[in-house]
Amino acid sequence: MFTKVLIANRGEIALRVIRACRELGVATVAVYSEADRESLHVRFADDDVCIGPAPARLSYLRIPALIAAAEITGADAIHPGYGFLAENAEFAETCAASAVTFIGPTADQIRKMGDKVSARTLAAEAGIPVVPGSKGAVEDPAEARRVAEGIGFPVLIKAAAGGGGKGMRVALDAESFSRAFQLARNEALAAFGNAEVYIEKYLARPRHVEIQIMGDQHGRVMHLGERDCSVQRRHQKLIEESPSPAVDQALRDRMGDDAVRLADRIGYVGAGTVEFLLDEDGSYYFMEMNTRIQVEHPVTEMVTNFDLVKEQIRVAAGEPLQFEIKGGRVRGHAIECRVNAEDPYRNFQPSPGTITTYHPPGGPGVRVDTHIYAGYTVPPYYDSLLAKVIVHGNTREEALARMHQALDSFIIEGVTTTIPFLRRVIEHPDFVAGQVDTKFLERNPDLFKAE
Numbered sequence: 475m476f477t478k479v480l481i482a483n484r485g486e487i488a489l490r491v492i493r494a495c496r497e498l499g500v501a502t503v504a505v506y507s508e509a510d511r512e513s514l515h516v517r518f519a520d521d522d523v524c525i526g527p528a529p530a531r532l533s534y535l536r537i538p539a540l541i542a543a544a545e546i547t548g549a550d551a552i553h554p555g556y557g558f559l560a561e562n563a564e565f566a567e568t569c570a571a572s573a574v575t576f577i578g579p580t581a582d583q584i585r586k587m588g589d590k591v592s593a594r595t596l597a598a599e600a601g602i603p604v605v606p607g608s609k610g611a612v613e614d615p616a617e618a619r620r621v622a623e624g625i626g627f628p629v630l631i632k633a634a635a636g637g638g639g640k641g642m643r644v645a646l647d648a649e650s651f652s653r654a655f656q657l658a659r660n661e662a663l664a665a666f667g668n669a670e671v672y673i674e675k676y677l678a679r680p681r682h683v684e685i686q687i688m689g690d691q692h693g694r695v696m697h698l699g700e701r702d703c704s705v706q707r708r709h710q711k712l713i714e715e716s717p718s719p720a721v722d723q724a725l726r727d728r729m730g731d732d733a734v735r736l737a738d739r740i741g742y743v744g745a746g747t748v749e750f751l752l753d754e755d756g757s758y759y760f761m762e763m764n765t766r767i768q769v770e771h772p773v774t775e776m777v778t779n780f781d782l783v784k785e786q787i788r789v790a791a792g793e794p795l796q797f798e799i800k801g802g803r804v805r806g807h808a809i810e811c812r813v814n815a816e817d818p819y820r821n822f823q824p825s826p827g828t829i830t831t832y833h834p835p836g837g838p839g840v841r842v843d844t845h846i847y848a849g850y851t852v853p854p855y856y857d858s859l860l861a862k863v864i865v866h867g868n869t870r871e872e873a874l875a876r877m878h879q880a881l882d883s884f885i886i887e888g889v890t891t892t893i894p895f896l897r898r899v900i901e902h903p904d905f906v907a908g909q910v911d912t913k914f915l916e917r918n919p920d921l922f923k924a925e
């Protein structure tokens with residue numbers, strides 16, 4: 475096992491990783507920007523290093539500063555958390571070259587999945603359903619148009635270097651295709667320095683269902699069931715749950731087997747997520763693979779009783795996966811709401827500032843992952859996640875009732891939060907019925923209007 479882990483992150487996930495290290499008896503190093511001096515991750519870690527000014531590119535994204543911090547403090551491993559450098563192959567490579575273990579997959583595995591065309595090809599080769607579309611990247615506009623006509627409109631043009639919704643364009647018909655194709659390539663080049671795009675049939679109302687997987691260095695890969703993340707706004711997930719109201723055991727087995735097969739094919743090590751689109755008719759298609767621990771990992775932890783972060787550290791240290799979930803079955807139901815410092819009635823405008831009052835919810839089956847406290851100032855430089863409220867119940871109904879209670883009794887004053895909005899969403903009849911898809915919030919603009 476490692477002796478000391480440096481956490482190359484901030485906020486709630488830095489605290490989450492520190493907890494896992496504590497349980498494993500591993501010492502921790504926090505790194506922080508000048509804006510995060512008063513943060514709890516700095517206080518809770520055994521050691522801490524200031525790595526630069528507030529903007530992330532000058533601190534949390536500075537690879538040489540992070541490697542130097544690890545060397546100075548004697549850390550033998552780095553946990554990247556999510557965001558920042560978590561899916562940066564160059565960072566994983568630099569760690570390896572510096573004799574510091576990157577807690578995550580290899581640089582090669584990150585690259586293979588980071589390129590969405592290569593990921594799609596790997597999935598298709600593994601016999602996993604992919605959305606009907608182009609064989610690989612398409613460059614020539616005339617050929618692209620022929621491909622799109624072959625698929626049938628509407629189609630979606632996606633950037634090979636994109637992911638998470640960045641660099642996508644819908645083309646509704648052949649007439650608008652050429653323009654959309656050109657725009658998509660230009661946007662991809664501007665955003666990612668790579669103009670490569672591919673084309674898929676556009677699914678109108680899919681659900682977002684993702685499978686959590688975990689691989690070790692001994693050739694074993696397992697899955698831990700699915701999360702339904704259909705409640706999103708502009709590609710930001712707001713609510714996640716497990717199991718998905720739309721997935722039965724037979725479908726879980728099929729999606730789980732597919733996810734494991736894909737990971738197996740590249741000898742995947744660490745925690746990963748295979749994202750699928752689940753269509754209205756029950757067919758599902760591979761979308762992309764995330765090679766990191768995700769924000770919503772706690773819902774899986776609640777229904778499997780499996781500590782994903784601890785396991786990430788254990789497998790990075792070479793230990794075999796220990797855990798077995800019987801027949802891939804999960805226990806009860808978990809829901810997560812992301813609480814942000816944003817004003818939902820002003821287009822989710824960030825609302826940084828000082829928290830004056832703080833009282834978290836509690837009781838049976840309630841978990842709050844957060845870094846905030848009364849007197850904490852939410853800086854304007856980073857994402858506005860304040861807390862994740864995760865509830866577990868024996869049934870979805872019980873979990874929902876607990877989420878109601880939890881949101882009602884969560885007191886955060888001093889900054890505007892999304893709590894009242896989340897309350898409204900979980901009361902919506904379609905959400906209560908589990909009838910949501912990725913267009914759910916768009917269809918319900920009233921949810922964004924102040925009373």
Ligand code: MV4
Pocket residue numbers: 605630637638639640674675676677678680681682703704706709751761762912
């Ligand atoms: C799609 C799609 C419909 N059809 N692909 C959005 C994020 C990126 N990973 C891919 N995304 C989508 N791909 C096809 N062929 C719809 C989306 C999509 C979406 C997917 C999951 C969750 C929310 C979404 C919101 C809008 C669009």
